[in-house]
Amino acid sequence: MSHASAPVLVLGNTGTPSDVEHLRHVAWNVAYELGAPVVFAMRADYRVTDFAAVYLANDLEAVLDAPTLVLLGEALLAGIDVHDPLTADEAVTCDCGLVHHYTRPHIDAEGVVWCQECCGESACTWCLEWNDVEDLTIVRQGDTFIPLHAGCLSGLRSSTSSSVLPIAV
Known part of the structure; x- marks a missing residue:
């Protein structure tokens, strides 16, 4: 399943304000690196098969204390891909210059790194058109970060008085 076709979920600790800030920081970066909608789990009532x-956002030991731990178990049982956080040594740069600090890019048989943008899987959440990460605007809507073309964001802001933007997934 393409990351552009469905949002991804970020799990982590939510026990303290700094835990929540770290969770949001990782979720924003995952949205940027994938060019896909990202939900940061502040509660345990998500349906993991929607992702x-x-x-x-944290190593497994730290996540064991998270109230959203049940979502990790549900994801594993459902066969949903679960990705551990990258270590500093695992950060990798795509030929286009995008540095992956939180997500693992595709690396082909020749060792060439392919980010979501270079694979053509990064898309604006509103118009679903391909998205260049340099033109990407990450907008927070509740517990979700959504990537938008600057033009789509401008059009949406002028056409709606609501601060809530629709998510087309």
Whole structure:
């Protein structure tokens, strides 16, 4: 399943304000690196099968204390891809210059790194057109970060008085 076709879920600790800030920071970066909508789990009532993948904001030991731990178990049982956080040594740069600090890019047989943008899987959440990460605007809507073309964001802001933007997934 393409990351552009469904949002991904980020799980982590939510026990303290700094835990929540870290969870949001990781979720924003995952949205930027994938060019896909990202939900950061602040509660345990999500349906994990609605997500293309699950990313952990903390190492597994830290997530064991998270109230959203049940979502990790559900994801594993459902066969949803679960990604551990990258270590500093695992950060990798695509030929286009995008540095992956939180997500693992595709690396082909020749060792060439392919980010979601270079694979053609990064899309504006509103118009679903391909999205260049340099033109990407990440907008927070509740517990979700959504990537939008600047033009789509401008059009939406002028056409709606609501601060809530629709998510087309």
